[in-house]
Amino acid sequence: xxxxxxxxxxxxxxxxxxxxxxxxxxxxxxxxxxxxxxxxxxxxxxxxxxxxxxxxxxxxxxxxxxxxxxxxxxxxxxxxxxxxxxxxxxxxxxxxxxxxxxxxxxxxxxxxxxxxxxxxxxxxxxxxxxxxxxxxxxxxxxxxxxxxxxxxxxxxxxxxxxxxxxxxxxxxxxxxxxxxxxxxxxxxxxxxxxxxxxxxxxxxxxxxxxxxxxxxxxxxxxxxxxxxxxxxxxxxxxxxxxxxxxxxxxxxxxxxxxxxxxxxxxxxxxxxxxxxxxxxxxxxxxxxxxxxxxxxxxxxxxxxxxxxxxxxxxxxxxxxxxxxxxxxxxxxxxxxxxxxxxxxxxxxxxxxxxxxxxxxxxxxx
Amino acid sequence: xxxxxxxxxxxxxxxxxxxxxxxxxxxxxxxxxxxxxxxxxxxxxxxxxxxxxxxxxxxxxxxxxxxxxxxxxxxxxxxxxxxxxxxxxxxxxxxxxxxxxxxxxxxxxxxxxxxxxxxxxxxxxxxxxxxxxxxxxxxxxxxxxxxxxxxxxxxxxxxxxxxxxxxxxxxxxxxxxxxxxxxxxxxxxxxxxxxxxxxxxxxxxxxxxxxxxxxxxxxxxxxxxxxxxxxxxxxxxxxxxxxxxxxxxxxxxxxxxxxxxxxxxxxxxxxxxxxxxxxxxxxxxxxxxxxxxxxxxxxxxxxxxxxxxxxxxxxxxxxxxxxxxxxxxxxxxxxxxxxxxxxxxxxxxxxxxxxxxxxxxxxxx
Numbered sequence: 001x002x003x004x005x006x007x008x009x010x011x012x013x014x015x016x017x018x019x020x021x022x023x024x025x026x027x028x029x030x031x032x033x034x035x036x037x038x039x040x041x042x043x044x045x046x047x048x049x050x051x052x053x054x055x056x057x058x059x060x061x062x063x064x065x066x067x068x069x070x071x072x073x074x075x076x077x078x079x080x081x082x083x084x085x086x087x088x089x090x091x092x093x094x095x096x097x098x099x100x101x102x103x104x105x106x107x108x109x110x111x112x113x114x115x116x117x118x119x120x121x122x123x124x125x126x127x128x129x130x131x132x133x134x135x136x137x138x139x140x141x142x143x144x145x146x147x148x149x150x151x152x153x154x155x156x157x158x159x160x161x162x163x164x165x166x167x168x169x170x171x172x173x174x175x176x177x178x179x180x181x182x183x184x185x186x187x188x189x190x191x192x193x194x195x196x197x198x199x200x201x202x203x204x205x206x207x208x209x210x211x212x213x214x215x216x217x218x219x220x221x222x223x224x225x226x227x228x229x230x231x232x233x234x235x236x237x238x239x240x241x242x243x244x245x246x247x248x249x250x251x252x253x254x255x256x257x258x259x260x261x262x263x264x265x266x267x268x269x270x271x272x273x274x275x276x277x278x279x280x281x282x283x284x285x286x287x288x289x290x291x292x293x294x295x296x297x298x299x300x301x302x303x304x305x306x307x308x309x310x311x312x313x314x315x316x317x318x319x320x321x322x323x324x325x326x327x328x329x330x331x332x333x334x335x336x337x338x339x340x341x342x343x344x345x346x347x348x349x350x351x352x353x354x355x356x357x358x359x360x361x362x363x364x365x
Numbered sequence: 366x367x368x369x370x371x372x373x374x375x376x377x378x379x380x381x382x383x384x385x386x387x388x389x390x391x392x393x394x395x396x397x398x399x400x401x402x403x404x405x406x407x408x409x410x411x412x413x414x415x416x417x418x419x420x421x422x423x424x425x426x427x428x429x430x431x432x433x434x435x436x437x438x439x440x441x442x443x444x445x446x447x448x449x450x451x452x453x454x455x456x457x458x459x460x461x462x463x464x465x466x467x468x469x470x471x472x473x474x475x476x477x478x479x480x481x482x483x484x485x486x487x488x489x490x491x492x493x494x495x496x497x498x499x500x501x502x503x504x505x506x507x508x509x510x511x512x513x514x515x516x517x518x519x520x521x522x523x524x525x526x527x528x529x530x531x532x533x534x535x536x537x538x539x540x541x542x543x544x545x546x547x548x549x550x551x552x553x554x555x556x557x558x559x560x561x562x563x564x565x566x567x568x569x570x571x572x573x574x575x576x577x578x579x580x581x582x583x584x585x586x587x588x589x590x591x592x593x594x595x596x597x598x599x600x601x602x603x604x605x606x607x608x609x610x611x612x613x614x615x616x617x618x619x620x621x622x623x624x625x626x627x628x629x630x631x632x633x634x635x636x637x638x639x640x641x642x643x644x645x646x647x648x649x650x651x652x653x654x655x656x657x658x659x660x661x662x663x664x665x666x667x668x669x670x671x672x673x674x675x676x677x678x679x680x681x682x683x684x685x686x687x688x689x690x691x692x693x694x695x696x697x698x699x700x701x702x703x704x705x706x707x708x709x710x711x712x713x714x715x716x717x718x719x720x721x722x723x724x725x726x727x728x729x730x
Contacts, residue, residue, distance in 0.1 A: 070662060076635050077635050077636070080631065080632040080635055081632070082628065082667075094663055101629075102629070102666075103665065103667070104635075104663060104664065105665070106636075107663045264447075264466075264467070266445065267445040270438070270441050270469075271442075271471075297435060297471055297472055298459060298470045299469065300442070300469030300470070302466050302467040303466055
C-alpha cells in the first residue's frame with residue numbers, strides 16, 4: 001500500500017494525536033497509532049482511554065490495509081521531514097517513509113492489538129466550534145487538579161434548548177460561561193478538564209457536530225470538527241449546584257480596568273507568603289482600592305482609583321492572589337467586582353462580555 | 366539614604382546579578398546583594414564563590430550607607446514595578462521601594478555579614494568585549510558537564526602577544542576559536558564553563574578591560590565591561606595539549622552547506638538509539654554523503670551531494686549525532702569536514718570563518 005500526501009496535513013494531525021496518545025503506557029498497544037486506508041481516505045486513530053481521536057485525510061492512495069505504528073516516533077519523523085510531500089510505502093513489517101532526499105524505515109507494530117473505536121454515523125447537535133472552545137477556555141482554569149477532588153476535576157457542560165453553558169469549580173472559586181447559542185441537544189455532562197483542553201485545541205471556526213451516547217444516560221460526548229472525530233468519556237458523579245453559590249446581592253461594588261487590577265495584584269503579591277496561601281488584602285473606601293501583602297521578606301501596597309457603588313461605604317477582604325489573577329485573565333476591558341461580605345463569595349464579571357462570570361471565596365481573616 | 370534611578374538600569378543589573386547570586390545557599394549571606402552609596406554612585410555587589418560581580422550605577426542620591434538585601438526577592442520586586450523611575454528609601458531595618466502607585470517595604474539583612482570583594486584599581490589588558498564573547502560562545506558547548514571530569518569542565522583561554530584563543534574539550538570532541546586580536550596580556554588560564562557563560566552575557570561591543578592576579582601565577586581573571594566589574598576564579602590543573610589532538614592530514618575531505626548537514630543529521634538521528642550513543646553512520650563515496658541511523662524503531666537514511674577531495678575514494682565513519690550537531694551549530698555558510706581515518710579525530714571547519722575549528726572523535730564501529 002502506498003500513500004502520498006502533503007507533509008503539513010499529516011504533521012498537523014500527528015500534533016493533535018501525539019498530545020492525546022500516551023508516549024509510554026503499561027498497556028503498550030495504547031501508545032500505538034492506527035492507520036487505515038479505504039476509498040482514497042487515510043484514517044488515523046488513537047486514544048488515551050479518556051479521548052478517542054480519529055482524523056480522516058484525503059491522500060493519493062494505491063491499495064488498502066490497516067497498520068499500527070508507535071505514535072510518538074512517527075510524529076517525530078514526520079515533523080523533521082525536509083520535503084513538502086511525504087510518501088508512505090507499507091510493506092509487511094515496516095513502512096518506508098520518504099520525503100525529499102530523506103528515507104526511513106519504521107517498524108510496524110501488530111495491528112491486531114489496536115483498539116476498536118466506534119464513532120457515530122450521524123450527529124444530532126451542532127454549534128460553531130469556536131463558540132464552544134471559547135466557553136471552555138474561559139472556565140478551564142477553575143477546575144481542581146488534585147486526584148481526590150473527583151468530580152471537581154471536570155468541567156460541567158449544560159446543553160439546553162436555548163443556551164450552552166460551561167462551569168468549573170474547585171470549591172474555592174468558580175468560573176461560568178453562558179452562550180445563548182444552542183447545540184440542539186439537551187443534556188448535562190461533566191467532561192474531564194484535560195479532555196476539555198484537547199477539545200478546545202481541535203475546535204475551529206467551522207461547525208462542530210455533537211452527539212451524546214447512549215441517548216438516555218450519556219456517558220460519552222462525540223464531536224466532529226473539520227476532519228477530526230472525537231469520543232470524549234464523561235465523568236460520573238453529581239456536580240454541585242453552582243447557581244446557589246453565585247451571590248446575587250452585593251454591599252460594595254467597584255469597576256476598573258481589568259488589566260490594571262491584574263498587574264497590581266501580581267506586583268503586590270511578590271511579597272505575599274507563598275508557602276501558605278499567597279494572601280493579598282483588599283481595602284475599598286472613598287473610590288480607592290488599596291491592595292496590600294505581607295510575608296517573610298516585607299510588605300507591599302498599591303492604591304488604585306476605582307468607580308465605587310453600594311450600600312456600604314467600605315469593605316476589607318483577603319484573597320489567594322492566584323485565584324484573583326486567574327479570574328481576571330479572561331477579561332478584556334473593564335471588570336466589575338461585587339463584594340457581598342468579608343466571608344461570602346465575591347463576584348467578578350466583565351462589563352463588556354456578560355457571558356463570563358467568576359466567583360472567588362475570600363480567605364478567612 | 367534615598368536613591369532614585371530609572372527602573373530599566375536597575376532591572377538590567379539585577380538580571381545579571383540574579384543569575385550569579387544563588388537564590389538559596391547553605392551560607393545564607395551568599396544569597397545577599399550588597400548595596401553601597403558613595404559619591405553619587407550606587408554600587409551593587411554579589412558572588413557565587415566562582416564569580417564576584419559589581420555594578421556601578423549613577424543615580425540621584427541623598428546620603429550614603431551600606432545595606433544588604435535578599436537578591437532574588439529584590440530582583441523580583443524591581444522587575445514588577447509599574448513606573449519608569451524607582452525610588453529607594455533606606456531606613457534602619459527596611460528599604461521602602463516606590464514606583465508609580467506601588468510601594469513596598471523590604472526587610473534589610475545584616476550588612477556586616479556581606480563578603481568583601483576586591484576589584485583591581487587598574488587593568489593592564491583590553492580587548493573588544495564582543496570578540497571575547499564570540500570566542501566563548503563558539504567553544505562553550507564542548508566543555509564537559511560531569512563533576513568527575515575536573516579540568517575538562519572549564520574553557521582554556523590563551524592570552525598571547527599576537528592572539529587570543531579559547532578551547533574546550535570533554536575528551537570526545539574539541540572546539541577551538543582563534544582571534545588574532547591580542548589583549549596585551551600574556552597567560553594561560555582555565556575558566557569554569559558556567560563562568561564563561563555569564564561572562565559572555567555581560568560583555569558588550571565596548572572595550573573590556575582585563576587583569577590577571579596574582580601576576581606570577583594567576584588564580585583570578587578580573588574583567589571590567591561597561592559598568593560591570595567581575596572577578597572570575599580560575600581552575601587549577603593541567604589542560605591537555607590540544608594541538609597534538611587536532612589532525613593535520615586527511616584522506617577524504619568534503620565541503621557542503623553547514624545548515625543542510627545539521628538538519629540532515631538531526632532528521633536521520635530521530636531513529637538513532639538514544640539509550641546508547643545516538644549513533645549515526647556517514648558513508649562518503651563519489652561525491653555523495655550518505656547518513657544512516659538504526660535503532661529499536663527502525664532505520665533512516667539520507668543522501669546529500671557534496672564536493673569531495675582526498676587521497677582515498679571512500680570512507681565510512683560513525684559519530685554521536687549530538688556531537689556532530691553541536692560542532693556544526695556555530696558555523697554559518699559552508700562547512701568543510703576532514704576525515705583522517707575511521708578511528709582518528711575528524712576536523713570540522715567553517716570555510717567562511719577560519720577562526721573556528723571543531724574536532725569530533727568517531728565512534729568505534
